[in-house]
Amino acid sequence: MWSSPFITTPTTVSQIMLRVLIALFPGIALYVWYFGPAILVSITLASITALACEAAMLKLRNRPLKPFLSDNSALITGWLLALSIPSLAPWWLVVVGTAFGIVVAKHLYGGLGNNPFNPAMIGYAVLIISFPMHMTHWISPHGLGGIELSFAEQLNYIFSGVLPGGSTLDALTTATPLDTLKTQLHLGLPVDAIREMPIFGYLGGKGGEMVAIGFVIGGGYLLLTRVINWVIPATYLGTLFAIAAIFHLADPVHYVAPLFHWFSGAAMLGAFFIYTDPIGSPNSHKGQVIYAAGAALLTYLIRTFGGFPDGVAFAALLMNICVPLIDAYTQPKVFGKKGGGK
Amino acid sequence: MRQLFKFHGGVHAETHKAESTRTPIAQCAIPSKLVIPLHQHVGNRAVPTVQVGERVLKGQIIGRPEGRLSSAVHASTSGTVSAIDMQTVAHFSGLPDLCVTIIPDGNDEWIPHSGVDYKQTPHTELRHRLREAGIVGLGGAVFPSDMKSYSNKHKIKTLVLNGAECEPYITCDDLLMRERAADILHGAEVLRELLYAEEVLIGIEDNKPEAIAAMQQAVNDDRHARMEVIAVPTLYPGGGAKQLIRVLTGIEVAAGVRSTEMGVQCFNVATAWCAWRAITYGEPLLARIVTVTGNVERAQNYEVLLGTPVDELVVQAGSKPDTYKHIMGGPMMGVDLPSGAVGVTKATNCIIEASPAMFPPPQPAMPCIRCARCADVCPAELQPQDLYWFAKSDNFGKTQEFSLFDCIECGACAYVCPSHIPLVQYYRYAKNEIWQREKEQQAAELARERHEYRQFRIEREKQEKAERLAQKEKAALAAKPPAATPLPVAADQNADPNNTLQMRVDTDIARSNMQMRIDAATARAKEQAAAAQPKNTVALTPQQQAEIAEIEARRAKFHANASHSGADDESSKQ
């Protein structure tokens, strides 16, 4: 005997996850355009690792393989991680990060739907704490004048760590705009002067800002298809903008403009793809506002005053911890019981 | 234009209403038999008033209302009662319930009946007529209408007439409003009179323009004062009483609160129509409009005699061969009928013939990803994903904290769930478990009380006995001072034969003492049993003997039935 209702919408979990993957395409395409195809290698590596780990864990946990492997959630974890770390990172970095995310952060907590933390962000946190050196070698965007490797040379470096004769890693890579900004501010340069440096573009870093715009386009698609709602991205970006604006207006010499915060680092990826992960975010709109505002505040604080280059991942993890508490305090009032009634 | 309000959430499901609105209401032929359940309403089951083999007339009461909250059940046509027994009924459980089976004679012969002018009749009499006519809410809740038409305590301002009909597929109210608008409004006047309501608001979803036009026309034609036909936005579950009241008046009726406390009462349009027929013509509720749709050749609305087996009804609409089940009600809140043999009841507003293509079996559920789509559509503004989490882990206290009982089981959450989790079933499971636990708790409380009183009684008897003994002793002592004194301890033990519980902890001596007494009693009893020849059965008149035989037969039958009906009877008496 079944219970009503006898009809359901055709939406499925794997369809939702697939849309998230599709929404990452514009960002990835612009990434390839500005930084070369190495990112595709990382994404492929991450995807294979994610699916393999997912399958192994499902087997160990005695769960059916097909429905869970086809739900696309492992792929999202892999892709987000690949997009968060330098594309020229050695192959094992991607594999270790993805595997840790899937095995420990996802399956040891009970698999899909039960992971309190975003697995990709856990993978990222593990990597940046364990292998900080490898996490700083970001490939330079096209046209910055450095040596550019061919795709074959990049592949060779990723898998064997051997660079073509005569080149050094430092010549190929650069620090991220956020890193550069932090270092130069330390050296006493004013923000205006720093932003004159070649790695900076109009809004954020050269190339990086365009990738961020790609993520905004993807985010728009997710909003249109109602995979995510507007509350978290809007609150996150709004709060980030507001805090940055306050600091910037108070002291423009030491604090960079708000738009720079939007379009550098992983802010856009976070706003549309990381903080909107339904499993680790609050359910009520009120809770989502608190969560996203908290994440924006932490992002800004970590970026500006902290020791890590970007704050998106740690902000996500710290806010993930707070979700049960936020949920408990933001229970919406039920029908007929509002306004002091019984 | 009246200002309308909104309720939270809701879903737009494909309505599928056009299929069954193309043709007018048809009369369903008198079936080969009628299976009429005696429990078709909220409240106590009606008590059968006919015997097997008896000829009944159309409109004759076959089940009399029992207790305050109950309603009468009638023979839907004339014929012969062929059985009064347990038969499968239209219920989720698929379990049997007491039904009266009537074989129609085809004459459709009415019992004498007559109506009254409601304006000249006292309200008590009108309510009594509603009860005797078996009028219950026909929107699906089947709550006895006489119990809903009181207004002594609370001043009722608004009578809401529910013609929203928000569930997909169902069109019975739509057609009724198109074809019988005038009488629906007359019925509304009767209910307004009973409730002393000031205004009547008729809410109809805006996907039924013909019904809205017909009702508006009828309001104008008969010059009904302070009666308004209002088109409400099409949004499931906008036809839920609470949601419709909210949309029309802005009042939110919380769970566990009667809408009358807030000055509103809500009736379905079909109920109003039946109330009018019952009061003015004395016609009890014998038939209702049923939409037959889904996997059929001719989806249509039929006026169906209550008790008509579903199988015989769907044949008239041309049920297609790949139909694999019948859904009673709509696809969102309906019942998956246990069999096609069940009779149409007062709650049967729609029969959807389901083919695997139209209504595929439920997909396996994936884990909840907390996407909160369910919370976005919940009209009760609950957090279905949290309720699911707690119900799944049997954390019933938490489900209640999260207002499980505010859930109206509309199914919107499960409809949108991308993981296809049978959310409503989890909530029903949790509600049932909580009710059962409460029942058990009450039973335990009662048992504790009774046990404590028993111990108190035993203690008191013991004391009284001791006192009597002491007095006797005193008297004896006064009469014969030096005589032998009985041993008080022994006396005490002897005086306490009936506390079996204390018996367990008593000394061994007392136990063996007791055992001896019991053995003696047993022996005596056995002797008596052997010689048992009840005096009152000696020298009986043949009439008395026949009576005894009859009683024995009934008893045997009761024992045979005990496996299904016995406990039912006991519990319904509680």
Added chain:
Amino acid sequence: MIAALLVMIGISLLLGAVLGFSAIKFHVEGNPLVEKIDAVLPQTQCGQCGYPGCKPYAEAIAKGEADINLCPPGGEEGIRKLAELLGVDFKPFGEGAGPKAKSVAFIDENICIGCTLCLQACPVDAIVGAAKQMHTIIASECTGCELCLAPCPVDCISMHTIPQYIGNWKWQYPTHSIVQVTAR
């Protein structure tokens, strides 16, 4: 030095007075734990635990003399509740001591000789009758403790399992999930 000492003494005196006052003011009669345990027990008064009734069993548990898994009518749910209440580990029923289906006693009125022995055995006075009169069970009051079975000299009492019918039917735990999750 002296001042510090005095302050400390003053504080301890004050706190001591507060404690002493509250001990008198908020004094609790009886043992509240026994009441709490008793509230969890099903009150069948069946004595299957080896104690003469639910209250004595509750007292024994409170004193730590009895185990928490001795009450079959309470079911595993009952053990779980007791474990939670007392902060101890769940303990399954012993061999063959599990709960039975809920049932009520039924007196075959043809055989009953009116000996009143069952009346005396019934812990909740759920049997009506008098000496040499037929007895009958008030089904709604019967806890199904089976204490009346043994005393009956003519074995006219039997236990009837309560059957399922629409009034006590329950929705089952949904089972068509992708992983066969078991409740609890």
